[in-house]
Amino acid sequence: MFSFAADIDGTNERKIVSRPRPNRISANQFSPDGRSIVFASGQSNNGVGDFQLFQTDLFAGDERVITSRGFFNIKSIVWLPAGDELLFVAMEALDRNAKIWQLSPKTRSAKPLTNDTDNYGAISLDNKTSRMVATQVTNSFRLSRTIGGQTTELVAARAFGFFPNGDIVYQADDSNIWSINGQGGSQSQLTSDPASDIFPRVSPDGKFIYFSSNRSGSNHLWRMNSDGTDQIQLTQNEGGQPSFVSPDGKWVYYVSAFRFNLWRVASEGGEEMLVNERKIVEPALSPNGELVAYFFKDKKWQIGILDIRNNRQIKVLDYAEGKSRPVKLTWSVDGRSINYVSFVNARNSLWHQSFDESKPNFLADLGEKEITDFSLSPDGVGFASIGGKWVYDAVLIEGLR
Structure with a gap:
């Protein structure tokens, strides 16, 4: 620059x-x-x-x-x-x-x-x-749950993840991590460190929560039990933001904070391994743990499908609104399609892309609030999202001298 x-x-x-x-x-x-x-x-x-x-x-x-x-x-x-x-x-x-x-x-x-x-x-x-x-x-960002067309606001939040049973772990405005049940009750604070604890992700068995924290000076991956106990640092060199956990719970995949490519580390910690060189955004793992879908940009935004068993890109999909800003991507429960949110002309749209079709299908208008996170429910019924706005006010401060 x-x-x-x-x-x-x-x-x-x-x-x-x-x-x-x-x-x-x-x-x-x-x-x-x-x-x-x-x-x-x-x-x-x-x-x-x-x-x-x-x-x-x-x-x-x-x-x-x-x-x-x-x-x-x-x-x-x-x-x-x-x-x-x-x-x-x-x-x-x-x-x-x-x-x-x-x-x-x-x-x-x-x-x-x-x-x-x-x-x-x-x-x-x-x-x-x-x-x-x-x-x-x-700001007015809040976590909401939508089932059967009915949306319920739950709590102020900036990022979240689902437990297998539908409970939710989320990053609060103060960059601490909390959990609630699927209806917004039974709120419990899991971290209370002065540093920033952000981007929580849950293991497939629901026993562990992985998150990013700068407690050691820069953002690295950490792990804790689902009740917030036994918090340990997993990465030491190439830190970043956790994206997903392998179905067997052995590997945590994350995006590098500096290089924006995909890495992995054992769930117990250890050697940090580069998975793919490409710069990617919002990678998501298929239910069978074999494929990763992600946004990437050459001349325009597109969606790539990577087979992580052999590190081979097997498919490139048209992004519904290639000039818009991609927000979030998630797989269907059966692993045969993906859903994603795009933001264009100050509105959010929900799209569905089946691998059997060449073009995506428009599902819903999600309104003008800025959406920062989105995920289907573990049972495939409904979804949760975080949306809100930034509000700017001018204030006069007197008596400076």
């Missing part, structure tokens, strides 16, 4: 900053004297607090780090008029509220200006720096 600067008339364009992937450059701001640029750079893929603020001298070309600690993400930067301090918005960890911070570049000392429960986005100061306008960000 690159950042460029140019004179006000568009001439003298030049590259001032470059970062290799998966690092990215987010917020940036000229200093009040116009001699330097402060920018945020880092990556959030593996859960490490990798984002920092950097200052680049536009004339000398020198670059230096001006924060003494890392952040999960940095969103907005505003200089104070004197040029000796600045404000920025940053998250300390995944799914933690973004705070407004104050920083002195000379001392590299940053302190939070806000310690409330609000989640902030962009910020802007008036000329006297006595008032600030800030964006507050909230």
Whole structure:
């Protein structure tokens, strides 16, 4: 990723900053004297607090780090008029509220200006720096269960998985993992670590829950009993997000946080093995444990079917709306078809693709809420999904000086 600067008339364009992937450059701001640029750079893929603020001298070309600690993400930067301090918005960890911070570049000392429960986005100061306008960000994502056309909201959640008996394990807004029964009752908290515990997946026998956590500094696979006891780390090198467990319970398959390809590790831990080199999205295992369906993109989004017994792609299917964003993919109980959700023109659609047919069939309009997770019930009757919206409000903060 690159950042460029140019004179006000568009001439003298030049590259001032470059970062290799998966690092990215987010917020940036000229200093009040116009001699330097402060920018945020880092990556959030593996859960490490990798984002920092950097200052680049536009004339000398020198670059230096001006924060003494890392952040999960940095969103907005505003200089104070004197040029000796600045404000920025940053998250300390995944799914933690973004705070407004104050920083002195000379001392590299940053302190939070806000310690409330609000989640902030962009910020802007008036000329006297006595008032600030800030964006507050909230969300309404909730887990719902749909059976026979009737939908019931259960609980606020960000990701989930089914137990074989229809009970549900889910990631809450605070990045801890909880369980509930299929009707939303018998709620039980399974993790309570200050780190982020996310993307829970259940073993076929329902005895274990696999999840991703950055407790050790970056996102790795962990395992715990279904009641939350005996939490152990499984991966040490190539961490990522768990996708599914083999039918015999011996292998956990996951997508690399950095390379976005499919890996596996023994359910007891051990050597981490690359399954396939292709970059994939939302892989799902067939009921017999032989095939993996996934989204991939060349010129457009498509669906691939991989035989994991010999690592051979055996089929490529048309994606219903190739230019839309794929959301989630799941197999039918009999393993002869797949269902998936697509998002296009601000609406979600549910599609069915039989392997005996060349084209997918439209099943249902799932509305305009953003869907972050979707799965058929273990018995094939109904489904569950997580949907909601991001809400942005502007607030005025006074008395800064």
